Amino acid sequence: MDVESIREDFPILDREVGGEPLVYLDNAATTQTPTQVSRTFTEYYDEYNANVHRGIHQLSHEASVAYEDAHDRLAEFVGADGREEMVFTKNATEAVNLVAHGLGHQHLEPGTAVVTTEMEHHASLVTWQQIAERTGAEVRYVEVEDDGTLDAEHAKEVIDEDVEIVSVAHVSNVLGTVNPVRELADLAHDNGAVILVDGAQSVPTRPVDVTDLGADFLAFSGHKMAGPTGIGCLYGRRDLLEEMDPFLYGGEMIRHVTFDEATWNDLPWKFEAGTPPIAEGIALAAAADYLDDIGMDAVRRHEDELAQYLLDELAEREDVEAYGPPAGVERTGLVSFNVGDVHGHDLSEILDDRGVAVRAGDHCTQPLHDVLDIPGSVRASFYVYTTREEVDALLDGIEDAAERRDGLLASDRYHDRVF
Numbered sequence: 001m002d003v004e005s006i007r008e009d010f011p012i013l014d015r016e017v018g019g020e021p022l023v024y025l026d027n028a029a030t031t032q033t034p035t036q037v038s039r040t041f042t043e044y045y046d047e048y049n050a051n052v053h054r055g056i057h058q059l060s061h062e063a064s065v066a067y068e069d070a071h072d073r074l075a076e077f078v079g080a081d082g083r084e085e086m087v088f089t090k091n092a093t094e095a096v097n098l099v100a101h102g103l104g105h106q107h108l109e110p111g112t113a114v115v116t117t118e119m120e121h122h123a124s125l126v127t128w129q130q131i132a133e134r135t136g137a138e139v140r141y142v143e144v145e146d147d148g149t150l151d152a153e154h155a156k157e158v159i160d161e162d163v164e165i166v167s168v169a170h171v172s173n174v175l176g177t178v179n180p181v182r183e184l185a186d187l188a189h190d191n192g193a194v195i196l197v198d199g200a201q202s203v204p205t206r207p208v209d210v211t212d213l214g215a216d217f218l219a220f221s222g223h224k225m226a227g228p229t230g231i232g233c234l235y236g237r238r239d240l241l242e243e244m245d246p247f248l249y250g251g252e253m254i255r256h257v258t259f260d261e262a263t264w265n266d267l268p269w270k271f272e273a274g275t276p277p278i279a280e281g282i283a284l285a286a287a288a289d290y291l292d293d294i295g296m297d298a299v300r301r302h303e304d305e306l307a308q309y310l311l312d313e314l315a316e317r318e319d320v321e322a323y324g325p326p327a328g329v330e331r332t333g334l335v336s337f338n339v340g341d342v343h344g345h346d347l348s349e350i351l352d353d354r355g356v357a358v359r360a361g362d363h364c365t366q367p368l369h370d371v372l373d374i375p376g377s378v379r380a381s382f383y384v385y386t387t388r389e390e391v392d393a394l395l396d397g398i399e400d401a402a403e404r405r406d407g408l409l410a411s412d413r414y415h416d417r418v419f
């Protein structure tokens, strides 16, 4: 993978922050956008901007074809069977909610259960909590081992015939753990349940094929895979999407409406009410092209190498605690850690002063941080344009913060470790 050539596609990487070169290491929050993707917006708005599926005129035809073809492109990207199985949403969060509301209300009731895990993002964890509360179903959490992997025996224990839905992150946005989705899918299917895979951190970083995973649903976001914000995807098995109820109603998603009732449009439009994010959908297809040109296996290898390098270097420091699977175990390109009793926000600010952008806090996984018994963590996350020299800039910043520890602890900026 020619990282230097890739970096030329991202003008933002030439930026300076505080007089220092930008070192962008917050890719698990959102990735940067190559010119091959950003320019699709100008092309669309300058050349064929129109509403889709409504106008009987050339511009609307061109916009409709491009928007519909984008569904086919994203379906191909994750191995789905065409546009009918690829719903465009606002983001991964909305995709999870669509399944929870569209299927949860049909299948969940007292005596049934949803299984998820202790490492889930709030987009899943809170959603299933709320649906279970409304339907009387139980939520069960597969436990996380000390090494950041899922407890396989506990998974077998909690996924039983009462379970209707299993919802699991393919990759943890805190631990970097790559979960054994195929095995969990087999467990779910053996017990008559369906599985929703949260692919927010996996679809952007490794080859994902819904058939290989055994996924019945797959949720992911455009802005985490070199695409724009405002667009995400829900892959759904066609028979399940046919069965599911929409949870947004209005134009576009209907076929026939009377004062007494309405019937729904074909898939996937049944789940895309109102005017959709047209330019964003077209741009997301360009992002899929961009990543496929690099090769998703090359992306995975690059991320794993950088994560292993950082883990090895952090292991040399007695004052650093890193979370997630140990070096040598496959993980995605992110590492969460703490540096002694230096507050994460202080460390993040010191790094920002040096041009290094990381994330500090709970990363929308407060229950996981309770399990880790820490109030928060600092997370460095990489992407296709990240270099080993940028990881070294992070390591230099960690050394700087560690040297300034006493001053930080004494300063009024020191928090009581509330992230």
Ligand SMILES: Cc1ncc(COP(=O)(O)O)c(CN[C@@H](CS)C(=O)O)c1O
Pocket: 028, 029, 030, 091, 092, 093, 094, 121, 123, 124, 169, 171, 172, 173, 198, 200, 201, 221, 232, 359, 363, 364
């Ligand atoms: C595993 C996982 N699942 C769902 C989401 C939600 O993605 P949205 O595009 O915001 O809908 C995220 C987004 N995690 C960001 C924002 S909290 C992070 O900094 O880690 C995620 O990592």
